[in-house]
Amino acid sequence: MKRIAILLALAGIFVSQGASAQTLKTVKDRGILNCGSNGTLAGFGLPDAQGKWTGLDVDVCRAVAAAIFNDATKVKFVALTAKDRFTALQSGEVDLLVRNTTWTSSRDTSLGLNFTGVDYYDGQGFLVRKSLKVNSALELGEASVCVQQGTTTELNLADYFRAHNMKLKTVTFATANEAVKAYDAGRCDSYTSDASALYGERLRLANSNDHIVLPEIISKEPLGPAVRHGDDQWFDIVKWVLFAMINAEEAGVTSKNVDEMLKSTNPDVKRLLGTEGSYGEQLGLTKDWAVRIVKLVGNYGEVFDRNVGMGSPLKIERGLNKLWNKGGLQYAPPVR
Amino acid sequence: MSIDLPAGDRPAKVAFYNDPKVRSVAYQVALCIVIGVLVYGAASNAIDNLEKAHIASGFGFWHNTAGFDISQTLISYSNLSTYGRAFWVGLLNTLLVAGLGIVFATILGFVVGIARLSTNFLVSKAATGYVETIRNIPLLLQLLFWYNAVLKALPSLRESIVIPGGIFLNNRGLFLPAPIFKNGFLFVLIAFVIGVVVSVGFSVWARKRQERTGQQAPVFLTTLALVVGLPAIVLVAAGVPLEFAYPEAGRFNITGGLEVVPEFAALLFGLSIYTAAFIAEVVRAGITSVSRGQTEAAYSLGLLPGPTLRLVVVPQAMRVIIPPLTSQYLNLLKNSSLAVAIGYPDLVQVFTGTVLNQTGQALEVVAITMAVYLSISLFTSLAMNIYNSRFALVER
Structure with a gap:
């Protein structure tokens, strides 16, 4: 298709x-x-x-x-x-x-x-489960992160983890829908996208109150x-x-x-x-x-x-x- | 051939443009020119339009830094690698899933195809049910189903299923101890190669002897001893030059060891199951094409059902099976590009996905990808054609 x-x-x-x-x-x-x-x-x-x-x-x-x-x-x-x-x-x-x-x-x-x-x-942020007890994106070393393909997000993510000397496992999906679904199913610890999008996607999760957007904004996204x-x-x-x-x-x-x-x-x-x-x-x-x-x-x-x-x-x-x-x-x- | 005709009765000299040979050549040349002009026109027009629109073109991007990560890499790759490197990562991932898929689909397909012809009611109906269900549901749907089924069914990281021996299974994947080969391991490899070569020689010798004298040799046991036993002895003798890196549970993920990501598992499973249903039908068609008389003749010679199938029916059925089997293999290879739907980083996902988007060079990227699929497909057909020529009926 x-x-x-x-x-x-x-x-x-x-x-x-x-x-x-x-x-x-x-x-x-x-x-x-x-x-x-x-x-x-x-x-x-x-x-x-x-x-x-x-x-x-x-x-x-x-x-x-x-x-x-x-x-x-x-x-x-x-x-x-x-x-x-x-x-x-x-x-x-x-x-x-x-x-x-x-x-x-x-x-x-x-x-x-x-x-x-x-x-x-806009700027890029991270969505995580509250149960992970993560308060900052800097604590995400070695985490799995779901991301949408063909976005500046994909590049910023790699840059941010490299700049802070953290290891990263990305799982890349063709559409935001699939990436969010995989995050919701527990495939990833975090979903990253523009902060505005994270608020929108959070509403679509099974229990939106179990998830928070971390305070760090890691990029400029006009x-x-x-x-x-x-x-x-x-x-x-x-x-x-x-x-x-x-x-x-x-x-x-x-x-x-x-x-x-x-x-x-x-x-x-x-x-x-x-x-x-x-x-x-x-x-x-x-x-x-x-x-x-x-x-x-x-x-x-x-x-x-x-x-x-x-x-x-x-x-x-x-x-x-x-x-x-x-x-x-x-x-x-x-x-x- | 010339016939002497009396002068005056000779046919009038045919004009060169009425000569059928000249005409047919002229038509071919004209067609070639038209096609050439069309291709040239399309290409130069595309280049013109790209330039006018200020869209970058050319293959310079190949050496630029990619800047993104890939979840499964068979060769070393980081976000500092080039787009060219990302291409190879994607290609190898495609080949891995397609290669393993072909092996599993063939085994499963043969088993199901033969089972469908079984005289056992339960076995044949189960095989029929499998084939009819799987064949009639779109593959994309099946892949999404398997991916979500795999993810939903597996426990989270903290509740990982731990299998003794350092194996973890959770919704992040299957984690196995990774072998680390030390110096002396080369000898084990050499022993393995020697074992394989000797056992192939032995089975050839055994077959020839059986044709000559009728005596059978214990081929299976000898092969087992040579291929497994010999390297094992060398392994122990060399002081077991092998260690394992065990996976360890970290805060977010399990690190170290071999990792099989769920995207890969779901894609491999889905492709194998789907293609196996088609292969089963090909196999069934091949076997039914062998006349019943062959089986009866084998039975009356005293062959048991097993050897009858193996030595009489299947070799003849292979002539019918191989050509359609080739196209099933090609289908599997091409279907592996559906990986894009479930996030497995195959060639299409990595290269015509992220790389195309980051560079914006659609023409170049899509052309390369098409050329790659074409080459792999042609190579697969070639291999299968060579194999086929060994089985084809030799007309006498």
Whole structure:
């Protein structure tokens, strides 16, 4: 199955040109946005029993669709595993990849991708059983650790144990699902992944209260959307959709008050919502692009809260993901 | 061949483009050119597109540091090794599971295939049930079942099953004492080789003598004495140059000693059981293809059922069995790539999994992997064809 998927994706590379320069036009002609998403990670990308996708990454895709079509439902989500995700984007199977993907230099340069920004500042952590009585990742020497394949996690894990002179037994699985299942069955002492994912996975374990996330964060994991190299217009659109969501939060524009805000006299708000200037057209979109995003999907704070924050079962603190003026790292360049 | 015809009656000289020989050659050449152009076009287009998209290409990644760990390595490997080294680790893991799988599947398959033809009701029905159940369930499902069955059934580390002699069994795997060979062990190996060579010679001599005189020699006992007894005597004489590293229970894991990981056990078990069901059917077909008259003739000559099967039926059945058996072996080899589902680090899991993802060089990695599977499969077929030619019916 997986090999077939890879081969099909490879065939895409042979087809001339593909969707290199005209992504916006292709998406508009098709009438739907193809978005590579996780599919198994609560809080970031997960379809529910009715097939409705929810998650922070999913909402970024919806925001792009809202900006283009004025309809946040015109997205086809393609569930990708960590190891197949880049091939799917390279070959044009998806228009953008928003799948809790860490921005690294080699991915940005040698895979033919461009990361457009950071929708979640994360870091790698460890999940262990309480019964092991481990209080720190530094006590995990000689432990077996279950990990998902094709992730920065796999590399950080090896680095961390090497740097601290600890021995390690990794058991590598193709998907997070299988890795977590093996951890739950006792195959490993610990499961490692991005800390945000650990909270989500913990909820799915048989007795979630028997497991804790260790305090150490062993890496920087800036997660963000990625697009193909070579289409600057599309790159700009995806980049500015996320910036618009962050700017909207900063300006206090929410999905509830956006209609009133159209009457605002604040120049920042007027430029963002398109009542002044033509910043949307410059992107190749419409004047009210940001209004569509906020109205149909929400600002960054709303999206965070509903998917991973206090309004969700995960209850993750904003932490690094607070706005820059509230002590966090989320900062968007101004619309002007 | 030339026939002299009177001038004027000679057939008009055929134009070269109407000559069937020239035509057929021309068609072949044209086809080759078309295929060549297509391949060239696809390749140069792919290279162009890769360059345009700024995707790295070439095989330079082979010597880069891999940076990840692998749970089962037959050769020394650490996260500082290269991608090339990771490839060899994966390949050897594939060969290990496929090689052992072929051996177990063949033994089990022959036993079940013959059992299905047994006159004993219980034995034949049990074999039928086995074959029909296993053959009709997808292998991937079976592998997941065995993996989870193995993991769930085994106790945790602290409640390990301890077998006297330093053997531990738990959901992390099976841990055995690892032999450490010291200097004098070479003599034991030499004795073993001598034992094997001499016993092969002895059995050839015994067979020839039996053909000539009808006298039987105790081949089995002699072989046992030579292959097991001789090295044992040398082992004791050399002062037992052998030690064992016993596994020890640590805080999280059992360390030291030989380790058989559950992923390997589940994959080997699943592949062997599954392929054995198909081999059983191949064997049954082969045996039923030998006419009943052969068995009756053997019985009337006074042969017992055992020797009849071994000396008369099976050698003839092998002619029918070997060709489909080869394709079952190839199936097993290729099916071993399902390891990816249960976390066994075979070639596909390590190389087209992690290495492909880390380097992003899908074309190169997939091409190498396909070439490797193709070579192993062709080599297996070649070996089986040579074996087959020894059994094939010699037409007189």
